[in-house]
Amino acid sequence: MCRGALAAGPLLLAGMLGGQTASGVLAAIGAMLAGINDRPGSRRASVQRLGVPALAGALGLFLGTCAGQGLAAVPLTLALTGLGLVAGGVSAVGPVASAAGTQLLVAAAIGAGMPAAENGWQRALAFLAGAGWLLALRLALPSPGSLAGDFRFDGERAAVAGVYDAIAALLDAVGGEDATARRAALTAALDHAQDALAGPRLRRYTGSAAERRLHARFAAALPLAEAATALYWAGEAVPARAAQGPRRLAAAVRGDRGTGPLPAPHRSAPALRALDDALLHAADAFDRGDGAHRGLLARRRGFRHAVRAALGTGGREYGMRVALCFGASAAIAQALHHARWYGQHEHWYWLPATAVFLVKPDLGPLASRVLCRAAGTVLGALVFAALAALLPRPAGLVALVAVCGAVIPVATRHFAALTAAVTVLVLALVMAGGEPQASVSRIGETLLACVLVLVVGHLPMPGERGGGVRARLAAAGSAADAYLVHVLGESGDRAERWALRREAYRTLAEARTAIAVAAAELPALARHTEGTDAVAEVLERLVDTTTACAVHLDETGRLTPRHLRRLRDALGELERRGMRVPVGTAAVA
Structure with a gap:
């Protein structure tokens, strides 16, 4: 909360005092989006968690600005659709990639639709400076209660x-x-x-x-x-x-001390x-105090894993859905922007930016996040309308941005609360930039985006539905197979075994999370992943049994009939449920 209060508000104030209000607004937006990704945890991990999406956002702002300044409405919509296809596929790689894909598209929409005198590079640098400022605060400020020791770790x-x-x-x-x-x-x-x-x-x-x-x-x-x-x-x-x-x-x-006596x-x-x-x-x-450093005994997922995830069934399905939502929302927004009967519609980029957040499956079930987004936007717009009528300008708007920046880390615990806080902050930035109060249009466009994403989310797509869940389940099965083959092969490399075990449990946990989200969808979507929870449960038993086998082999050199029976039962049940047992596992078992 302290970092959030020191980020967007002071950046906006600095831009206004320096006569660069537009750059101050963009820097505040960069800090706001970085604040959404700011989570408790280690400082070094935050470099990737905040830095990679910030770089993607700066690239999106540059590309969007160039496209918006050089392309007509139809080519611009096609360009944004293609960008949505790429960003959607990349988002399937993992949480950091998902945040990067989101910021890429949101910033591209802002760059294409927000009028400004600056060129693409200037806007991208302002955005990056705002995100970099929050990252610098994350690295420099100690956590509460850590001042007595080495707070870096x-x-x-x-x-x-x-x-x-x-x-x-x-x-x-x-x-x-x-x-x-x-x-x-x-x-x-x-x-x-x-x-x-x-x-x-x-x-x-x-x-x-x-x-x-x-x-x-x-x-x-x-x-x-x-x-x-x-x-x-x-x-x-x-x-x-x-x-x-x-x-x-x-x-x-x-x-950060020794253990002292341990129990017998x-x-x-x-x-x-x-x-x-x-x-x-x-x-x-x-x-030993200093500790012989042997490195992290866990595999790091590399470039090939990322490519497989982005181009796999889950990445293709999500990429097409994001592209359709992003492109359709951009087309509708520009049509409304040029329609004389609709009236003033200066912030057409709000519609595609909102659709990007709504289409993200890692924010919860589709119906739930749509309802939360609608409720949060209405609440935030009403709160801002009331505050805008009371607060002095521009000091009151700067203070409101600072308060909302401080609230965002707490609001991230619920999507509706996060939406409300972000809505107030964005509307304050719009007004601070010299534009009129826009609460009513913000509500209308959010509701339109909600309807659009609900429709697209339930449309049939080429290939098998639920591809993201099944891809994660297949990855968990492959990791379980590699772990079992290593253990039953009685290799003496324990570091490799622990790395394989970590990968097996990690991929299984990711599959469990994806299955839980899919099961909470409306019946029209949930039916596509029926039965996957049972497969994950069998895989979990298989990995647990493999771990028990590893420990027993270390201590006795042989397996008991109970271990072997449980292995055969798990492998047999996987076959009965339609999951192919890899040749290596079947041969060793």
Whole structure:
């Protein structure tokens, strides 16, 4: 909230005081969009999370400005449609790519439709300066409560400590009703810590002592998580003090200190022996202080993965839907802009910009986000209309922009609240730029965009519907196959095994999220992904069983009939549900 208050409002004020109000407005828009992507977490990860979408937004503003100044209405609409197709496909790669695709299209619409005397490069630099200012605040300002220590790594420390806390919570829940939810929470904690430590290095080859220590402590958590998952699979309650060790390790990470004494071990079962061995290795890594840095024991998704996701069934389906929404909304908006009977319609870029946010599937089910967008826009427009009649100008508008910037980080928890805050901020920027009050047109165009996206969202598309869900499920199946083949092949490379395990659980969690969103759609859309939740559940059992097999093989060198039976049951059920079992898995099993 502090960063948000110091971003858009001061940038707008600086532009107005310097006689560059238009540039100040664009810089404030850049800071606003970066603020929407600003999340709690590590500073280094924020460089990618905020920086990549900002660069995409600056490119979109440049392209949109050039297209708007040089093309007539029909060629401009075709150009925006093609840009929507590319950005939609790229958005299927992941969260950062989705944010980048969104900012690319929103900024392109603004550049094409907002009249200005500046050229494309000047507008792009102003936008980039605003986003860069917020990123600089993110890197420079300490988090609350972190002033006493090295606050550069407070987000990373909290993420790694969260992994140890999640391990302890899973151990407490083993054999109980909450065990499955705790195992899912452990996966989420590991994903968050992996992302937190995956940002750009402060030094290219060797990081600081604190950085190496954090990497070593995260690596030490991986075998602990593996042993805890094996105990969860066995389903037998473990002694209460088994969770004390991970909790003390979590406290040591938060305090950036040694562990102190750890509870006495329990070695009555293979998984418990593995847990105690992992705890001893973790204590050794903590006591070394500096920690031998062996790197993140998890695979980083590369260029080929991104291309496959963008050009796969999910990317193609989403790209076509975004292109159709973006292009149709731009065409309708320009037709209204040139229609004499419609009256003044200066902000035609609002319609395609709104459609871009509405068509994003990672913001929730289609019907839900449309209703939230409509309600949030109406509320925000009414609030702004009331405030605009009371506040002095321009000081009151600058203060309102600063307040809305501070509210956005809290409002991101609900799409309707975020829409309301952004609506007030955008209307304040429009008025600060010298244009008249535009609450009524903002409401009308948002409702029109809602109708358009609802229609396009339910239109049949070439290929199989639900392609994004099925693509993620196929990726989870391939990752589970690679993990199982490695474990049953009895390779001694534990680092590779932990990397494969992380990839299996991560892709499975992504598939689960996509399935949950699809299941919450209206029946006309939800029916296309029926049965995928059952397949994900079987894959989850397969990965859990593979983890239990890995731990048991480490301790005894052989598998029990129970392990083999559970493997065969999971593989057989996958075949019955129509999911092809890879040749490698079938042969090894």
